[in-house]
Amino acid sequence: MIILSIDIETAADLSVSVEHILSRKSDKRLKDPQKIEENRDKIISELGLSPLTGKIIFIGVCISRTNEPSVSTHSFGLDGKSERETLIEFWEFLNQVLSEDNWVKFVTYNGKEFDIPFILIRSTILNITNKVFKISTTPYSVDSHIDLFLNVFGKKSTLNEWAFRYNLILSPDRIGGDMVQGLLNLGDFETIKSKCLEDCEITLKLYEKVKNIV
Numbered sequence: 001m002i003i004l005s006i007d008i009e010t011a012a013d014l015s016v017s018v019e020h021i022l023s024r025k026s027d028k029r030l031k032d033p034q035k036i037e038e039n040r041d042k043i044i045s046e047l048g049l050s051p052l053t054g055k056i057i058f059i060g061v062c063i064s065r066t067n068e069p070s071v072s073t074h075s076f077g078l079d080g081k082s083e084r085e086t087l088i089e090f091w092e093f094l095n096q097v098l099s100e101d102n103w104v105k106f107v108t109y110n111g112k113e114f115d116i117p118f119i120l121i122r123s124t125i126l127n128i129t130n131k132v133f134k135i136s137t138t139p140y141s142v143d144s145h146i147d148l149f150l151n152v153f154g155k156k157s158t159l160n161e162w163a164f165r166y167n168l169i170l171s172p173d174r175i176g177g178d179m180v181q182g183l184l185n186l187g188d189f190e191t192i193k194s195k196c197l198e199d200c201e202i203t204l205k206l207y208e209k210v211k212n213i214v
Helices: 020-025 031-048 083-101 111-125 148-153 159-165 177-186 191-214
Strands: 001-012 054-065 073-075 104-108 144-145
Touching: 001 031, 001 083, 001 111, 001 177, 001 191, 031 177, 054 083, 054 111, 054 191, 073 083, 073 191, 083 111, 104 111, 104 148, 104 191, 111 144, 111 148, 144 148, 148 159, 148 191, 159 191, 177 191
Parallel strands: 001 104, 104 144
Antiparallel strands: 001 054, 054 073
């Protein structure tokens, strides 16, 4: 059996009409240039939260196999790769994993409402078809996909909070998702990758803690 955790990092899709969105959502009451710029940056950052106005810049995957003590990590995206290239590589990898073992359980944190729908919708926008299998987003089914946020811990807590509660060690310089857009603008790809892969690892570790009660 393969346990596979997935996490994505997203950013604003600047191919959409950003200026139109900014003109509609900007706080017209602001007069100070710095506050206007901060408001603009906040709006652009939030565009990455929807597959309508955002895009996937990185996908992290951690895999745990039955009877194997080590966990493997896999990265897709950044380093000059387009979103389309990232998604094609991701789907090809998952299809390869499924060919090795047809018993795969996906584990995510808010994956049924964010990560997986985002991947699926962006794949359709980019005309990428996966014909081998489908990742379930059915809210309360845990047969093939356990969303720890939805199915175990509830919607009132964060991944970091549960990691602390279970005494899991986190990177001291760990960043939040709200910093990804800024890091992307600065070209700091390594920090984005590290953040995403650590999210995957934490998700997998939390699953190991609660798997017997799911």
